[in-house]
Amino acid sequence: MDGASRWYIDGSELVAALGLVFVMSGVTLWWESILPTTMSIQAALYELVVHVLFGGIVLILGVHIERSELSRDERFAVMVWCFSGFLFLFLIAVWSGLGALFEGNVTAAFVSEVVVFGSMGGAFGVIAGVNHGRSARNRRLAERNEDQRETLVLLTRLLRHDIRNDMTAISGHAEILEEHVDEAGEASVEVIRRRSEAIIRLLQDTDTLVKTLGDDREFQPIDFSAVLREEVASVVDDHPAVSVESDIPDGLWVFADGLVHQLFSNLLGNAVAHNDPEELTIRIEATRRDGTIETVVADDGSGLPEEIRDHCFELGEQGPESEGDGLGLYLVSRLADVYDGSVDHEESEDGGAKFIIRLPTPE
Structure with missing residues (x-):
């Protein structure tokens, strides 16, 4: 028929x-x-x-x-x-x-x-x-x-x-x-x-x-120490007024691909974009912990607005005074998920924003 x-x-x-x-x-x-x-x-x-x-x-x-x-x-x-x-x-x-x-x-x-x-x-x-x-x-x-x-x-x-x-x-x-x-x-x-x-x-x-x-996409072992240091150098070159303190040991490797640097370029870029660079200090610390590399990115700025803290990683979420697009933190969360990792937000000890990123290490 x-x-x-x-x-x-x-x-x-x-x-x-x-x-x-x-x-x-x-x-x-x-x-x-x-x-x-x-x-x-x-x-x-x-x-x-x-x-x-x-x-x-x-x-x-x-x-x-x-x-x-x-x-x-x-x-x-x-x-x-x-x-x-x-x-x-x-x-x-x-x-x-x-x-x-x-x-x-x-x-x-x-x-x-x-x-x-x-x-x-x-x-x-x-x-x-x-x-x-x-x-x-x-x-x-x-x-x-x-x-x-x-x-x-x-x-x-x-x-x-x-x-x-x-x-x-x-x-x-x-x-x-x-x-x-x-x-x-x-x-x-x-x-x-x-x-x-x-x-x-x-x-x-x-x-x-x-x-x-x-x-x-193909994942492979990535020299994470080098990635973090490059991002630190990039933010210092682009914003000389920002104070950056880092503790990045040698020999840190993660299982990811070439996009992994976007996790930290977005977090560092957000910190600079939403605070006064001349009064901003950013601290980056990476450690090896239980089969993952845990990286803490914290600053002493104004922090995330309270009304978006619980859902800051959702697409389009941004503070009432933000001039951004609400895509940066969503992209950070998306990349962390792609790499079978995680990202969490807390208030830093200095009152600013604090992000904890965990990425798996190669077996």
């Missing part, structure tokens, strides 16, 4: 109808032929279950797929599986009693076998059909998700390439203008520069977040 004809057949209704026929046939056979000859209630109930069970499964699944997410073509495929299974075991049952049929001797036992085996084949067929339909649907959803992810990756790359170049140019011209504007214009130039840098950070975070969605 071609695809056009399938639209006129709702497989779920035919499956349910076949199940109803099985149930009615089983009940009728049991009532007319089996119950009168059964000597005990237990045996009668057993025979009733045997003759009705598989037909009931077909009936219930027929109703279920009518209300399920399966398309009409997928329901049609379930119907084909169901009727194929029914015909297969039905023909086997008929073949086993073919001699008696030729002799015109149709017994209640033969009819019972036909009903039980036919309903059993229908039940197995409809179960196989539903599983086949769901597997096909899951494959299509996986392919669609992969297409969407690839589109998102491409879009992010375009944004990062074009917008970042534009914002870098804007930031550079703002620095040039600083020497040619009066005091009233300096504040506006500073806003332009600050927002340009914020947009560049947003593009970097978005690109990193997209990369965490990939299925083909």
